[in-house]
Amino acid sequence: MITARGTISGVLDSEGLPAFERIYAGLPERFRAEALPSPPEAPLLIKVNEALAAELGFDLSHIEPVELTALFSGAAVPHDARPVAIAYAGHQFGNFVPSLGDGRALLIGEVRDRAGQLRDIQLKGSGPTPYSRRGDGRAALGPVLREYIVSEAMHALGIPATRALAAALTGDVVYRETVLPGAVVTRVAASHIRVGTFQYMAARGDEEGLRILADHVIARHYPDLADAPSPYTALLEAIVERQARLIARWMQVGFIHGVMNTDNMTVSGETIDFGPCAFLDAYSATKVFSSIDQQGRYAYRNQPGLAQWNLARLAEAMLPLIDADTDKAIEAANAIVVGFAGQFQTAWLAGMRAKIGLFDASVDGDLDLVQALLTAMEAGEADFTRTFRALCAAAIDPAADAAVRAEFSDPAAYDGWAAPWRQRLADDRRGAGERLAAMRAVNPAFIPRNHRIEEAIVAAVERRDFGLFERLVAVLSRPYEDQPEQADLALAPQPDERVMRTFCGT
Structure with a gap:
């Protein structure tokens, strides 16, 4: 629901705002570039995530609607903020680009949430920055709504992700394949530091910068490592472990990121950048949705391997910090990166075992049982989530x-798998109620269906109708509940509803 227009331009000073800190802006100049949002033509607030706002210390009862609109559209910045664009490099589809940076995003500053944790607040789509590389720095309404829906859904699914605090129209137009309404999403993250941020310093031979960055990341995300015997080695180990768990969770809900470049992998372990992302409908290990992934580099089944590849690039960047002896640094870093595969497999199998209702991890054969189910699902074009x-x-x-069999084009494929599964269930003694509750807690009833997101985007872009957007956000905030009155949002797409390609929006 659209809530308010706003026209304030400049500095915003309201007693309802939390205190903004300038921690990243206080790092040396080569880490960032100062910039201001471009004034929007006619800002209009679409939505504020009120629960998240309260968690971050915003008192919405003391902020006028026009002030909120100005803040979340880029028409004004908090008086104590110091907006900066973050410098980073990145491997984009395997090709290294030594200088990228936030080309359409501005870190407004950090706030401390109710738990005392620092959180970045960033405007995405607020206009050009020194890193825009001739781009307009704007975002179109469609990608803003997609990011809002999917990032909040990921959070509700229990998967670490950046959050959406607000969405606003700017009143401007952006030019992509066609003319589209401009918009801004306000993104919240533990931080926006990426593998590519380390690569940026390494590409310049800036060992001092690497050390400053690593110390900053340890203080921000891994404070327990500060007193470790080898803190930078321990930092790499911790990042690898978090990414192994994260990618396992992606795979367990059928999420396909779509553009897993090194500049899109955070060192905090959060999912970031929801451009051409999508969720599986019918299960396919090789599924690709992203329109820019022409070779299938980031297909569903490739995600664990590409995550490990990205982490190897991080390890390369960190070599000067790990050991002054390059050979020793390579040996230590390689061992850590190689360990990703085992960590991922352990996390993935534990999650998949839970999805099929098994508790006892000491029984052999569960991996084969899970793989057999996925093979049958792929052959039978069974919907992953359903x-x-x-x-x-x-x-x-x-x-x-009967409900499971109905998902398979050849129900006999399920029957063949179900017999050994039932035997395994019988050996894994648990009460029916306990098993049902445990399975329902890891198998969502609702995911952000690609065709529903597209439907919501079309309604918003063409008719300024945000009804389905609001409905999706509400339903997806409780993905593990049945919500029978919303059952249509749990349906798989009909053949003519299938979305085969998703787009980045830049």
Whole structure:
């Protein structure tokens, strides 16, 4: 629901705003570039995430609607803020670009949330920065709504991700394949430091900059490592471990990022940049949605391997910090990166075991059982989310098999898998109620369906109708609940509704 217009331009001073800190802006100049948002033509606030705002210390009862609109559209910045664009490099589809940076985003500053944790607040789509490389620095309404919907859905699914604090129209137009309404999303993150941020310093041979950056990351995200015997080695280990767990969670809900470049991987372990992302409908290990991923580099099944590849690039950048002896540094870093595969496999199998209702991890054969199910699902074009959700009831009552069988083009493929599964369930003794609750807690009923997101975008862009957008945000905030009155949003797309390509929006 659209809430307010705003025209304030300049500095905003309201008693309802939290205190903005300038921590990243206080790093040496080569880490960032100062910039201001471009004044929007006719800003209009679409939505504020009120629960997140309260968590961050915003008192919305003391901020006028016109002030909120100005803040979240880039028409004004808080009086104590110091907006900066962050410098970084990155491997884009395997090709190294030594200088990228925030070309359409501005870090307004950091705030301390109610738990005392620092959180970045960033405007995305607020106009050009010194890193825009001839781009307009703007965002179109469609990608802003996609980021809002998907990032908040990921959070509700329990997957670390940046959050969406607000979305606003700017009143300007942006030119992509066609003329589109401009918009801004306000993004919240533990931080916006990426693998590419380390690569930026390494590409310049800036060992001092690497050390400053690593110390900053340790203080911000891994304070327990400050007193480790080898803190930078321990930092690499910690980042690898977090990424292994993160990618395992992606795979367990059928999420495809779509553009896993090194500048899109955070060192905090959060999912970031929801441009051409999508969720699986019918299961396919090789599925690609991103229109810019012409070779399938970031296909669903490739994500763990590409995450490890990205972490190897991080390790390369950090070599001068790990050991002054290059050979020793390479040996230590390589061992850490190689360890990603085992960490990912352990996290992934634990999650998949839970999805099919198993508790006892000491039994051999569960990996084969999971792989057999995925093979049957792919051959049978079974919907990923609906199949696993239907298994919840089937695990405690064979009469519920009908709902699972209905997801397969050849139900016999499920029947062949279900027999050994039921034997395994019988050996894994748990009460029916306990098993059902555990399975329903890891198998969502609702995901951000690609066709529904597209439907919401079309309604908003063409008719300024934000009804479906609002409905999706509300339903996806409770993805593990059945919500029978919203059952249509859990349906797989009909053949003519399938979205085959998603777009970055830059």
